[in-house]
Amino acid sequence: MSERLSWAALWRIARRDLHAGFRGLRLLFVCLFLGVATLATIGGLTSAITGEIASKGQLILGGDVEVEMTQREASEAEKAAFRAAGRLSETIRLRAMAQRVDAGTNGPSAVLTELKGVDNAYPLYGALTLRGGAAARLTADEVVIGEALAERLALKPGQMIRYGNAEYRIHDIIADEPDRVGEGFTLGPVALTSLDGLRRSGLILPGSLYESKYRIRTPDGTDAKAVADRLKAAFPEAGLDIKTRDGAAPGTSRFFERMGQFLALIGLAALAIAGIGVSNGVGSYLAIKRNGIATLKILGASSGDIARIYLMQVGAVALLAIAAGLVTGIVLPFALVTAVQDLLPVKPGFAIAPGALAISAGYGVLIALIFTLPPLARARTLPAAAIFRETVDRRARIDRRTMALVALAGAAVLALALGTARDPLFAAAVLGGVAGTILLLLGIGVAVRWLARRLPSPRRPLARLAVTNLYRPGAQTSALVVALGLGLTLFVTLAAIQSSLASEIRNTVPKKAPDQFVLDIPIERQAAFGALVRQQAPGADLNIVPTLRGTIVAFRGQRVADMKTLPEGAWFLRGERGVTYSDTLPEGSELTAGKWWPGDYAGPPLISLDQEAAKVMQVGVGDTITVSVLGREIDARIASLRQVNWETMGFNYIMVFTPSTLKAAPHSLAATITLPGTVQPGMTRALLAAFPSVSVIDVGEVVAQVSVLLGQMSTAILLAGSVAILAGIAVLVGAIAASRQARAYDSVILKTLGATRWQVLGAQAIEYALLASVLAGVALALGLGAAWFVIVRIFEFGWSPDWALVLGTLGVGALGTLAIGLAGSIPIMSVRPAQALRGL
Numbered sequence: 001m002s003e004r005l006s007w008a009a010l011w012r013i014a015r016r017d018l019h020a021g022f023r024g025l026r027l028l029f030v031c032l033f034l035g036v037a038t039l040a041t042i043g044g045l046t047s048a049i050t051g052e053i054a055s056k057g058q059l060i061l062g063g064d065v066e067v068e069m070t071q072r073e074a075s076e077a078e079k080a081a082f083r084a085a086g087r088l089s090e091t092i093r094l095r096a097m098a099q100r101v102d103a104g105t106n107g108p109s110a111v112l113t114e115l116k117g118v119d120n121a122y123p124l125y126g127a128l129t130l131r132g133g134a135a136a137r138l139t140a141d142e143v144v145i146g147e148a149l150a151e152r153l154a155l156k157p158g159q160m161i162r163y164g165n166a167e168y169r170i171h172d173i174i175a176d177e178p179d180r181v182g183e184g185f186t187l188g189p190v191a192l193t194s195l196d197g198l199r200r201s202g203l204i205l206p207g208s209l210y211e212s213k214y215r216i217r218t219p220d221g222t223d224a225k226a227v228a229d230r231l232k233a234a235f236p237e238a239g240l241d242i243k244t245r246d247g248a249a250p251g252t253s254r255f256f257e258r259m260g261q262f263l264a265l266i267g268l269a270a271l272a273i274a275g276i277g278v279s280n281g282v283g284s285y286l287a288i289k290r291n292g293i294a295t296l297k298i299l300g301a302s303s304g305d306i307a308r309i310y311l312m313q314v315g316a317v318a319l320l321a322i323a324a325g326l327v328t329g330i331v332l333p334f335a336l337v338t339a340v341q342d343l344l345p346v347k348p349g350f351a352i353a354p355g356a357l358a359i360s361a362g363y364g365v366l367i368a369l370i371f372t373l374p375p376l377a378r379a380r381t382l383p384a385a386a387i388f389r390e391t392v393d394r395r396a397r398i399d400r401r402t403m404a405l406v407a408l409a410g411a412a413v414l415a416l417a418l419g420t421a422r423d424p425l426f427a428a429a430v431l432g433g434v435a436g437t438i439l440l441l442l443g444i445g446v447a448v449r450w451l452a453r454r455l456p457s458p459r460r461p462l463a464r465l466a467v468t469n470l471y472r473p474g475a476q477t478s479a480l481v482v483a484l485g486l487g488l489t490l491f492v493t494l495a496a497i498q499s500s501l502a503s504e505i506r507n508t509v510p511k512k513a514p515d516q517f518v519l520d521i522p523i524e525r526q527a528a529f530g531a532l533v534r535q536q537a538p539g540a541d542l543n544i545v546p547t548l549r550g551t552i553v554a555f556r557g558q559r560v561a562d563m564k565t566l567p568e569g570a571w572f573l574r575g576e577r578g579v580t581y582s583d584t585l586p587e588g589s590e591l592t593a594g595k596w597w598p599g600d601y602a603g604p605p606l607i608s609l610d611q612e613a614a615k616v617m618q619v620g621v622g623d624t625i626t627v628s629v630l631g632r633e634i635d636a637r638i639a640s641l642r643q644v645n646w647e648t649m650g651f652n653y654i655m656v657f658t659p660s661t662l663k664a665a666p667h668s669l670a671a672t673i674t675l676p677g678t679v680q681p682g683m684t685r686a687l688l689a690a691f692p693s694v695s696v697i698d699v700g701e702v703v704a705q706v707s708v709l710l711g712q713m714s715t716a717i718l719l720a721g722s723v724a725i726l727a728g729i730a731v732l733v734g735a736i737a738a739s740r741q742a743r744a745y746d747s748v749i750l751k752t753l754g755a756t757r758w759q760v761l762g763a764q765a766i767e768y769a770l771l772a773s774v775l776a777g778v779a780l781a782l783g784l785g786a787a788w789f790v791i792v793r794i795f796e797f798g799w800s801p802d803w804a805l806v807l808g809t810l811g812v813g814a815l816g817t818l819a820i821g822l823a824g825s826i827p828i829m830s831v832r833p834a835q836a837l838r839g840l
Helices: 007-017 026-055 057-061 076-085 147-153 195-200 224-234 250-288 290-298 303-339 354-381 384-388 400-420 424-454 461-469 477-508 523-536 611-617 681-690 699-738 740-752 757-794 803-829 833-839
Strands: 065-070 087-100 110-118 142-145 160-163 166-176 190-194 210-217 241-244 516-521 541-555 577-581 589-594 606-610 624-629 632-644 655-657 668-674 695-698
Touching (some): 026 354, 057 241, 065 224, 087 195, 087 695, 110 147, 110 681, 142 160, 147 166, 190 195, 250 303, 250 477, 290 303, 303 354, 354 400, 740 757, 757 803
Parallel strands (some): 606 632
Antiparallel strands (some): 065 241, 087 210, 160 166, 516 668, 516 695, 541 577, 541 668, 589 632
16 A cells, blocks of 8 residues: 655645646636625625615614604604603605796706705704705705706706795705615605795695604614614504614615625526536546546555645635635625715725625635535546546546535535525525526436437438437536536526516506506595596596505504514515505406495495405405504404506505595595696696695606616626626536547547548537527526516516517527537647547
């Protein structure tokens, strides 16, 4: 038995044998670098944004504790409790039409905005800064406006602007509103005035839709959550929506966390795909080194020595690739934030996310182990004579110890993915889908070899040679099937996702969608409003409904506030939702269970509930839910369930009450107007002149905002998916590299027998075309399935891919991957027979 070499001696052999340019291991480097860099960048960017939101919770929220209520202001008892907890600041925010007083300027004369009234204590944290410097105390006849509002109405400081029944002098332009992110999504630019100035507008009427927010700055060292809990306990039935500085912008944080998780899992899938390229690259490298391995064994090196030598080489390159990926993951998020900071809700500075980097490095190490140990094991366990014969007599042997290590590393990847995921079930589904796809493609590769061996031989020599190449000794058919299949599947997936997102608005907005929404119509002037609309547009379709705001506070005997986690899909339990009442079934709804109440019903409160919401809450007809409306909790029995057709873009409410329940409550009306032609500016001007308190929402502007958001999501998915495509291309290159020795052997023999380069290349082209034709249908099914899961299950959009684009992308992708495969084979064609035979 030969003496075992020392680690120092093994490293000297490994270092001298390792080419300075990583020749033979460049594919390993590229694949690991791509995967780790992607994961580190996504993790770093997500961590930077959510971390910035968390670290500036007081600034974003506007206080340590925020108490929000809709359609009412706090009572004196409630305000006294708020003041007892700390320094108090009150703001009121509502949607209102900003009207330019000077109508002589070109452009729109009225714009929907968010008008906010603030008290003298505002802001409790940070500072409201203006173009001219620090903000002065606003008087009741002054307003400061956002940059977007100034641009849209062509306004400057000193000019006049109208809100409701009052005119205001523009004091300055807002440079920074400290609590902008905490205010959430808005349908228009912002304007600020004092609380007295807001009330002067006459926009706050009984039933108007406005939000009152009370921010509390607690003394240093106070537990904000404890303050929130005390306020909830003190006013259990007031319908208060309370936030603390730790959850200043839950919607924004949740969006970026989920988007980051989704993109990170795409990166993990790309890393897993690249791992196959790593395996092919290591296998190709060891094939190049087979003479050296055999020589070392003949000279007395043990199998363990061989494994350690090449494990050192592979490990050194892998660690460099992982380190380079981590450095990229540190630098790239800061560069991305700098480039697109105007699109982000916050502007995080340069920061290192140790957790994201550690997770990315862990994934890189584990993937490297999973995909490098098997080829190393084959090189370690083969006898020297078998290594020399491997070109024509390929043997695949992996010992049990290696299989156990690979299984352990795979379990560690799964544990890391599930342990760090926000939604472990989703993470498991993604990883299971990737693993299932790879296993399916491997099975198809085995089936193709089996079928090719049993098919009748084609008469044409090139076709016969191509079919034989699929099962000859040393054939990389399974690797090529996986490479081509993954590449084509990724092309189809991205094309279907992109086209579905692009057509979401086009397919969701029906041909006869409302042109305008009108809010805050005084209920006592309903008849006058309808008459004015028909006077301005005689053929208009008008739908007027009562509108209130309500919060589901309890169902199935359990209060929502006491639930640690909300049921999956229970978005409607987060805060207030629209509530209405009706004698008849509302437009855009279909009754699916129960019965509608009679028009003269005057009994206990009844409610009609959206069937999807009922399914999530596991309630049905006859059950009772509790809804808080204007601070009053109403126990209502479910009388019916409805299917709400949200795509109609009309007034679709999850909750519809009996009129006797809410008709006496202060509220306003809302309306949709569908015009026979295009929206005319005269309609908006006439409505504002007669009804100064209303807000007019142009559907086209809403669609444009949603389109921008979908476009940003689509770009993020495309960029992350492009990394997966690059990984798929790397897998194809690795498969070609792994078969280089066998291809070179075949090429030399064929050229020695008289075949031309083009004939050899033509046989390979037929081989790749056969594989692509077999895989086209599989890739189409797998890609569409993955895209459907992303669009329907994750983003909850409609499934509407552009089939022409998807099929065209599949065809172009097939041609592209075939071109890459043939391009990788061209160098083999230039090998001279004499030179090659001496090297075999």
